[in-house]
Amino acid sequence: MSKSKNKKHGKAISTAIISALAYIVLGFVMIFYPDKVSIALCYTLGGALTVYGLFNLITYFTSKQASFGFEMIVGIAATAFGVFFLISPQSILGMIFAIIGILIIVDSTIDIKRSFQLKSFGVKYWWISFVVSALIIIFAITTIIFPGFFADIIMIILGIALVYEGISGLTLIATIGHYAKKISNESQMINITPDNEYDDD
Template identity: 30%
Template sequence: MDDLKKLKLVKNIYIVMSLLFCVLGIFLMARPKSSVKMLCVLMGIMLILYGAIKISGYFTRDAFCLAFQFDLAFGILLMAVGVILIARKNFAVYLIFSVFGILILADALFKIQMSVDAKRFGLALWWQILLIALVTGVIGVLVFIRPFEAAAMMMVLVGFSILLEGILNLWVGILTIKIIKSRL
C-alpha cells in the first residue's frame, strides 16, 4: 500500500475511533450505573485499537506531521493499558478512574503542544484544538482526583471525559492530518 493510501486509511480509522469514543462517552453519561467491569473490557478494547491506530499513524507521512508526532510511545502505552484492563479487570476496577485520568491528561498535554506547533504551521484553527485540549486536561485531572464518592457520578464524569477526548481527537484528525497528493 502506498503512503497516500495508508495515510487516508489511518486518518479515516482515527476519525471513526474518535466517534466511537464520543459514543462511549455519551453511553456512560446516559447509563452511569453500567458495570465498571464492562467499562474495563470496552475501554480495554478501545485502547488497544486506538493504540494500534496511533502506532500506524506514527509511521505515515502526513503533510504537517502534527497528529501522530508523539504516537509511537503513547500508542504502545495505550495498548498495554488496554491489555491490562481486559486481563486484570478485577484489579483494574480499583484503578480505572486514576488510569483514565492520567491517560486523558497526558493526551491533552500532547494536544496542547500540538496546538502550539499547529500555530507555527499557520493553521488558523489551532486555538480550537488548544481550547478543547485545556478543557479535556482539566476533566482528566478531575477524573484522577475523584471528586465524587458516588460511583454513578464518577461514571458520568468519566463519560464526559471520554466524550471530550473523542471530540478532541476528531478535531485533531480533521484539522491536522493533511493529505497532499504529490505532483509528478
C-alpha cells in the same frame, strides 16, 4: 510522498477516526448509564483476567515443552485477580478510573500537538483546542489522584470528556487534512507555473 508512506499515513488516520468514534460512543454510554458502566467495566476486566489466567494455566500443564513456570505464575496471579474483581467489582473502580484517566491524558496530549499544527497552518483560534485539552489533562490527573473526590458524578464527567475528545479528534483531523491538502495544492501550482512559462516562450 511514496506509496508506503501514503499507506501508513492513511492507516494512521483511519485508526484515529475509529478511536474518536469509539470515544464518542463510550462517552455517551457513560453519561446516560454511569452505574451500569462502572459495574460492567469491573466484570469485563475481571472476566478477561480470569480467562487469560486460566489460558496460561492450561498452556502450562498441557505443554510438552520444557517450561520455567512463567505461564503458571502468570496464570495463577491473573486468575486470582480476575476472580477477586468478579467477587468484589467495587474494589477496582479506582483502577478503572485511573486507566480511563491515562487514556484521556494521552489523547489530550495528541490534541495539543495537533493544535500546534493548526497554529503552523495559520488557524486563528488554534489556542482554544490547546486550552481545552490542557484543562482536560488537569482534570484527568485529578481523577487519578483523587478518585473519590467526584463520587457519583465522576463517571458522567469522564463520559463528557470522552465525547469531547472524540469530537475534538475528528474535527482536528478534518481541519488538518483540509489545510494540508490546500498547502499541497498551492505547492504543486508553484512547481507547475515555471514550466508553463518556459513552454510559452
